[in-house]
Amino acid sequence: MALVAIILPTNSDATLIPDAYIVEYSDKQQGDSILSSLDGLTHPYHIRQTYASPVFNGLSLHLSAASRNSTSNNNGSITEAIDNIHPILAYLYAHPGVRRVYPVRNVPRPQWVDRKDINETSSLPYDNKLTQLKGMYDQMNLTGAGVTVGIIDSGVDYDHPAFGGFGPAHKIKFGHNFVDPANDDEHAGSHRLENDPYDLCPGNDGGHGTHVTGIVSGVDMSKNFSGIAPNVTIGAYRIFGCTGGAAEDVVIKAMEMAYEAGTTWLGSVRMIGVPFNMLRSFIGCDIINLSLSVESAWPENPMAVVADRLAQKGAIVVTVAGNQGGQGVFMQTSPGSGTRALTVGSMENTFRYDKVLHASVFPNQSYPYALSTSTENMPDGKMLGIVFDEEKHVVDGCSNSTLEQASAHDKILLLRRGSCSYDDKLEIAKQFGAAGVLFFDEEASKDNHEEPLLTKTSSGTIPSAGIANNDATKLIKHYRSNTMTDIILSFPSKPEKIPVNGPLRISDFSSTGPTYELGLKPTITGIGSDVFSTLPRHNNGGWGILSGTSMASPQVAGMAALMLEWYRRKGITKLDPVFLAELMQNHAMHIPYDGTPEHPLRQGGGFIQPMDALQSTVHVSPGYLSFNDTANMQNVHQLRITNGGNSKITLDLNNRVSQAILPFNGSTGYTPSEPSARDNTSVSLVFTPPRVEVQPGASINVQVTIHLPRNESTPWRYQMYGGFIEMSHKGSNKVDASVPYFGVLGSVQDLPLFDAGYPYLTSSSDTSYNSSDPFIFNVTAQEEVPKIVYRLLTATARADITVLDERNTMVGAIDGGPYTYLDRNNLQDDDKHSSIEWNGRIVDPHDTSNNNTESILIQPGTYRLHMRALRLLGDPQNVSSWQEWISSPIMVVN
Structure with a gap:
């Protein structure tokens, strides 16, 4: 039976859209049956999007208005609630053909960290020697020709001289406009057709998609400007209008559309007689760039799920790590939290423009x-x-x-x-x-x-x-x-151009990993600081310098296009995105931090070096190792080293440690440090064998065994240790390949979920109550309703809120739960805590999965609210894996 995914955003811009849901079918045939059944129901609804692809089958819909619990963060924005479960929603929950139901989030409008209004520059956006682009162009003659990149963003000023127009005869050949025409009419004075992704927004605070598109492929030699892959084909998908964000279901539809671009449909059969995998060799976007995100380090977020499945089907999905570098660990974003998504962090440019x-x-x-x-x-x-x-x-x-x-x-x-x-x-x-x-x-x-x-x-x-x-x-x-x-x-x-002296470094704003399930993110690093590129022509003359991981992602997308072109010349038309990510990580440049390599949770595999990746004969899989925490540690891993060259190689393996990340400040308990501190904690790795000989065209396995420092000599304080396993030719200091690794000293399941003093009971008008004060709740008048205010130090995969009577017997669960995949709160003013209001209605106490068809109003009496949350990586069947809280008394009267 399906279980609803209730996801509470932890960002005020990432609120849920009331009464909007994404429904995933178990297969397309079930979907046809479900749609037919819905047509027979009398309750009003309308379909927002439909999905029918090998990646995702389902729809999104908007239900008629229903009363809802209100769940909010401390700035008062509504983030989730359901009251009387809508009959259509109840039907979907109970239907065996429904795989999952997601509420729909609003994806905040992408923003840059810094902007400099400079429209004249005498240098290219990057140091082309550092990026290895000069060699890719001059020696390998790579331009991205024959590769298609889909850009899902705010549209593009395609009449800019760097692009030259829109349509089959131009670089930007196709696209789609998802923005409501009424929105454009209101804010831009006109609108474009559905197949026209032109960015027509006035003012100087937009142009994000035009800037991103220029980084990938713009060319204007009058400005000495060239994007990374100047000859790629671009598909532009405009999902952001002139104000506000975009709904997750629209982002997912754009991802599907980019993947399916050019597909011919004949009824329900796609090009009869032609297998789908063959089609992928000549239709659809090869690479999809999403310089957008919501703050969620859970791989289960729907955009992350779709990104992961696209990669499984062969599309290279490039997206951002996020711009929350000052907010500590676990600050990765979705869709970048998708397991196979190519998630990009940011490093500083070699120059910057400053006052x-x-x-x-x-x-x-x-x-x-x-x-x-x-x-x-x-x-x-x-x-x-x-x-x-x-x-x-x-x-x-x-x-x-x-x-x-x-x-x-x-x-x-x-x-x-x-x-x-x-x-x-x-x-x-x-x-x-x-x-x-x-x-x-x-x-x-x-x-x-x-x-x-x-x-x-x-x-x-x-x-x-x-x-x-x-x-x-x-x-x-x-x-x-x-x-x-x-x-x-x-x-x-x-402003003037200022050379950046000293070693390269990761941008302060670039978000730190890992995911909540201890997967390595970011995957790789690109230059995201002080990037010169195109803007709409009315905006600062059509040029400007922006900073953010939004700018690093298209750099990597462009480099992926050059690499894909190279493989196609060798007759390899379809490249596994996981192989490509491994290749990038194997041969990346390690950005330093205080004399050691910067931690993999900050830089992933390092700064992408595409020419080294293509010319090296050494490939190592997997691309990274996660040793997890000490409670779930896999202390032995296997690395598979492949020699793609024509002669035997002998490699020595070495452990190059990074400074550990300290997620918590001991003086403040388990409140995550923002930003995180460092120390010299490290682990020992034993390689068996420590030296390998690999014949041409052959592969060999190396066993990697970890030895942790003793807790007595190095107290375990949840240090996130890490480093790189380097492989060098015998007798040489030159690193031929490397693999990042990390782990956690301590059991994350032991981390507290609730901050000291949280949760607490208050009213909808924020009146505080202590443990002995009864909350008088007139369930009929509903003038003041009970509200739980909570602050999560650690994320939780599930939280339940039930109602206990005077004998501490559970009589029901409040509507809206269970709440799943909640992110931790942080120290920002708009996210210090979150809250959930209760309207006095309950559902079956033995079923908190929201599969009930209706809720009931609780009878007068004295009750308490019981909130429990599953500890990170905890077992839901184990009572000790939950942290619990019980409120002060609530006296319900009519």
Whole structure:
């Protein structure tokens, strides 16, 4: 019997769409029967989408309005509820031909992390030597010709010079427009037909799909601009309009449509006599890019499920890891949480465009700065003022006694980060007549000492900005040595191109894995920071620089197109996406972190190196190893090494460890650290054999055995250890292939689910109740209804809420449950906690699967709400795998 998937979003933009559901059939024949039965029901509904493909059979529908429990996060947005179960929904739950029912989420409109309005650049979007694109173009003559890439996004300005039009004679040959014409009429003044994916939205806050499409394939040599795969064919699917998000069922329909593009249908038979697998060699999008997401690290999310199945059928699905890098572990997103989805994290570019200041004493140097949150621009042509304390340190400006009128008046003060707030510093500086303030952090970590300090300030104060510690140090040193020379500061309005010095690094915004089922994500890394590409022509002249994993994903999609073209030249028309992901991970460049390789949960296999991947003769499968946690650990794995060359190879295996990720701060219990910290915890790996000889065309298995550090010497605090298994030619330091690995020291099932003080009972108007205060609930008037407020430290695959009478006997379950695949809460203001209201109705106490046809109003009496949640990786049949909470009394009256 089917079990409804109730998924509570943990992002205010990812709310559920009331009364909308995705229904998956067990097979197409069952679907025909179900549709016929629905036609015989008298209850109103309408079908939103239909699905009929080897990937997904089913439909999405919208039911007539029904009263619903309301489930919300603390900003008040409705996220899930069902009251009296709609007869059609009850019918679907009980039907043996229904495989699964999903509520429909709203997918938030994709956003970039940073934008710079620069429409002139003298360099390509990337360093083509670092990306290996120069070799792919010049030596291998690869351009993506013959490969089709589907882009599911906000549409595209296809009349941009970088694309040249739309239709069979152009690069962008086909597509679809899913946006409601009424929405476009309201916000854009007109609309396009269903087969026209043109982005017609006005203003400068859109253009996401045009930017993504340019990264994949745009070409405009007047700007010295070329996308990754300039000769691919593009299919554009416009799912985002000018405002708001897009429904999950629409995203899934676009995925199906991209996969099926060009398929000829004859009734219910597709090109009679031609096997489906043969069709896949010449129809449909070979690669589907989705630079979009909802925050869910569960592989069971419907978009993740469809992405995984598409990959099983041969489509290469490339998508984003997410932009929640500051929010700790388990912050991967869907559809990227799909097992076989090629999920892309972001690394920094080798250059960036920043606002810069110039100092008169250093005429040929530029210093990046970051305006404070309340500052629009800095005053130009002012003198720099620096004040030192008795210990010769630059003052922090937290005390009147540390400043002097002569050193501050009409100057831009340089102040170090200190014990008081930035607003306090600015108020004191203002009292001394300062024209502005530059802040720096002398305790910045080695990873941030070249980054401008980010500062949050209130409006109504003097202008301020942050600069890098390194740059502040240069100015201070010159000031000390040349006290008679004034330093005049200028702030040009146009950003400048700044080389990024030092080692490459993962972008701070790039989300950290793993999935909740301890799968490695991201898969691979691309450049997502400061990427120059196309925008709609009315938007900043048609060009701009954006940052986000949305920009890294199309880079990898374009590189996948070049790799696929290369294999097709060799006669391999269909490439297994899992093999391709392994190839990318085997031969990626490891991005460093503090002298070690960055953790695989931050970079996946590393930065994609497509030329190395194609030219190497070594292939290793699987592409990564997860040792799970200690309770579920598989301490022995097998790696299969294949020699695709013409001569024997001898490889030595080595364990290259990364710094471990610390998910929790010991001083704050099990609240996930945001962002996560690091330590030097590592594991030992034993390879059997440690050296292998592989004959041409042959494969050999290597056994990998893990040895954990002793808990006594290295206390297990859920450190997420990791690193790379490197394979090098005998006697050489050159790495021929590598495999990332990770695991967790500790049993994640022992992690608490509920934060201290949660759950608690309140009312719909947020009146608090302690354990002895009864909640008086007039179930007829419904003026104040009980509300459970909860905060999840750890995700749960299932939560149930039942009703207990005075003898602690369960009398029913509240409608709407069980709630499945809940993500953890975080420290962001809109996601610190979530809540569920109860309207006084219950369903059969022996069946919490929502297969009941109706609920009943509870009788007057005294009751308590009982919430239990399944611990991560827990066994639902084991009582100890659940964490429980019982509310204070609720006195139900009529």
